[in-house]
Amino acid sequence: MDTSRLQAFLTSLAEISHWQFEIWERQEPIFTTAAGWPQPADREALVAKIMNEGMFQQINGENGRFLAGAPLGSESMHSGAIIAWNDNSRDSSPFDIAALASFLGGLTEIIDDGLTVRMELEKTTEELGRSFEDLYLYARITGWIKTMRFSAGMLDELINQVKDTLRVDLIFVYLAERGSEKKLIKTCGLNGKLRNRCDFVERLIGAIPETATVLTERYFVVNDSRSLPCFAELHGEPFRALTAMIQNNENFYGWFGVASFNVNKIFHRSELRLLSSIAEQIAVVITNTDLYRDREQFIIDMVKSLVSAIEAKDAYTRGHSERVSYYSMLMAQRLDLDDQQQTYLHWASILHDIGKIGISEHILNKTGRLTAEEYELVKIHPAKGCNILKPLEPLAGSLPGIVHHHERYDGSGYPDGLRGEEIPLLARIIAVADTFDALNSNRAYRLAKPHPEALDIVKSLAGKDLDPMLVLILEEILSQGEGTWLEERKAG
Amino acid sequence: MAGNKRILIVDDEAPIRRVIELKLKNGGYDVLSATNGEEGMRIIADEKPDVVITDINMPGLDGKRLCEMTDPIKGERPFLTVIMTARIMPDERLWVSEMRDTMFMEKPFSPSRLLEGIDRYFGVKR
Numbered sequence: 318m319d320t321s322r323l324q325a326f327l328t329s330l331a332e333i334s335h336w337q338f339e340i341w342e343r344q345e346p347i348f349t350t351a352a353g354w355p356q357p358a359d360r361e362a363l364v365a366k367i368m369n370e371g372m373f374q375q376i377n378g379e380n381g382r383f384l385a386g387a388p389l390g391s392e393s394m395h396s397g398a399i400i401a402w403n404d405n406s407r408d409s410s411p412f413d414i415a416a417l418a419s420f421l422g423g424l425t426e427i428i429d430d431g432l433t434v435r436m437e438l439e440k441t442t443e444e445l446g447r448s449f450e451d452l453y454l455y456a457r458i459t460g461w462i463k464t465m466r467f468s469a470g471m472l473d474e475l476i477n478q479v480k481d482t483l484r485v486d487l488i489f490v491y492l493a494e495r496g497s498e499k500k501l502i503k504t505c506g507l508n509g510k511l512r513n514r515c516d517f518v519e520r521l522i523g524a525i526p527e528t529a530t531v532l533t534e535r536y537f538v539v540n541d542s543r544s545l546p547c548f549a550e551l552h553g554e555p556f557r558a559l560t561a562m563i564q565n566n567e568n569f570y571g572w573f574g575v576a577s578f579n580v581n582k583i584f585h586r587s588e589l590r591l592l593s594s595i596a597e598q599i600a601v602v603i604t605n606t607d608l609y610r611d612r613e614q615f616i617i618d619m620v621k622s623l624v625s626a627i628e629a630k631d632a633y634t635r636g637h638s639e640r641v642s643y644y645s646m647l648m649a650q651r652l653d654l655d656d657q658q659q660t661y662l663h664w665a666s667i668l669h670d671i672g673k674i675g676i677s678e679h680i681l682n683k684t685g686r687l688t689a690e691e692y693e694l695v696k697i698h699p700a701k702g703c704n705i706l707k708p709l710e711p712l713a714g715s716l717p718g719i720v721h722h723h724e725r726y727d728g729s730g731y732p733d734g735l736r737g738e739e740i741p742l743l744a745r746i747i748a749v750a751d752t753f754d755a756l757n758s759n760r761a762y763r764l765a766k767p768h769p770e771a772l773d774i775v776k777s778l779a780g781k782d783l784d785p786m787l788v789l790i791l792e793e794i795l796s797q798g799e800g801t802w803l804e805e806r807k808a809g
Numbered sequence: 810m811a812g813n814k815r816i817l818i819v820d821d822e823a824p825i826r827r828v829i830e831l832k833l834k835n836g837g838y839d840v841l842s843a844t845n846g847e848e849g850m851r852i853i854a855d856e857k858p859d860v861v862i863t864d865i866n867m868p869g870l871d872g873k874r875l876c877e878m879t880d881p882i883k884g885e886r887p888f889l890t891v892i893m894t895a896r897i898m899p900d901e902r903l904w905v906s907e908m909r910d911t912m913f914m915e916k917p918f919s920p921s922r923l924l925e926g927i928d929r930y931f932g933v934k935r
Binding site for chain 1: 824827828830831832917918919920921922
């Protein structure tokens, strides 16, 4: 205890009054205002009495001297005493003693209050520090998670971020089976106590009583596994565990939880809230990802239906767009195109012939050669396709691939006669895939050429109609058997 | 205790000072504090702390000025500066990158990360 202020105070007090003061810690005096002056002999006895009785005590000495004191320190543990005695130079009436008792009592109360406040301040500061840690973690996670799509990798990253801040031995995410999604358990353990973490998590979840899933608080805590037999049997050593429900409105997805083998502490309220908040965030991400995926799937399915409708007019091109898309995407992977480009290519390749909707069936299915006028009508279809799709903003990146898929590498194509690298990459890719599939399928005017022959013809067009580099890539793909799978699909 | 590293906290908010003080004291460091920039500069000159943790937004002499004024001193006597800020703006990154031995701490900050950062600076492992 820092008594320097108290000492200064008592020194000044001794100067203006006729009392001397001393501070004792246990059985030793640590400060006196009467340094160098004679001190009463029975001080030690007085202090012992004060510590014993835990309250104000007085001793009447000879010559009208009074010696009195009060205890210091908290009520449960007195660490010392303040004592005082009057100078022999004056008499003091009994009235002074009462006033002294009151004064000493008041003074020690003030000191004790100060001590109590200091202790509480330290506790509060500790608590505040913990809140800061929670806030930091929560701010980091919410900032990061809202940009995420749900994936197993995302969960790993989340657990990683959490483990540095929470002082626990195990962190886990358990997602129940959902439709076609299998059960998923992700864990991170911080010591060797758990040999098979996933197994432990499964059994831990299994031990949560049924009624828990309707808890309004949305978490389940066991602060000592020994208190519940169904938990005690999960591990030889006692542990505490906290699991928060990953739930969004009516959708229950699973649990996010932690466990610790340190049963000397219990889970703080703030930890419960933090884990629940994180679990809520996970639920939101899952729901959003589901919604997004469902919508994306719906759009893709709808487009495929439209494309089928168009291809239905032309008896020979059923499945053509899908196959062109398939080859194009394989080529895109070989070329290591970024995600954005791959998405554009996917749409462009599926929709590349959509412009044919404007071409009459008799031209599309003609067995003989097309007349010059008929050919001109056919040449319109890339531009027509582009016009049909122009209002759809998300497809803007796909339009060049559609407009230019009939350009030729040597510049003799349509509609713009672009040559070489002037032709957008996506269009060049589609051109190769389109040409190959056309040769490899039946047409109104000739039968399908088998695989190797079709490839030879494509190779002969390298540099003329088609980009030579991309032709090589197609060759690679076909030689590695990826094309044959499609053959089987066509047959089946 | 001679040989203990000394850390100065400059922040006008008492709760922040106290939280940092407690964490660092428990970590074995000696802690000094200042409630504003001017006081901070005085303590830096008189006490020569090994680390200065400062808020940016303070009335009077703000954290940025403090950094600019103390950067030249670091040539002779290097020390670590930790800047606490609610959000790192691009132009803040710029002027901080021009300072020697200076690191960022975004608010809300983690007291244990702060301690870790300081330990790392001194090469302390716990």
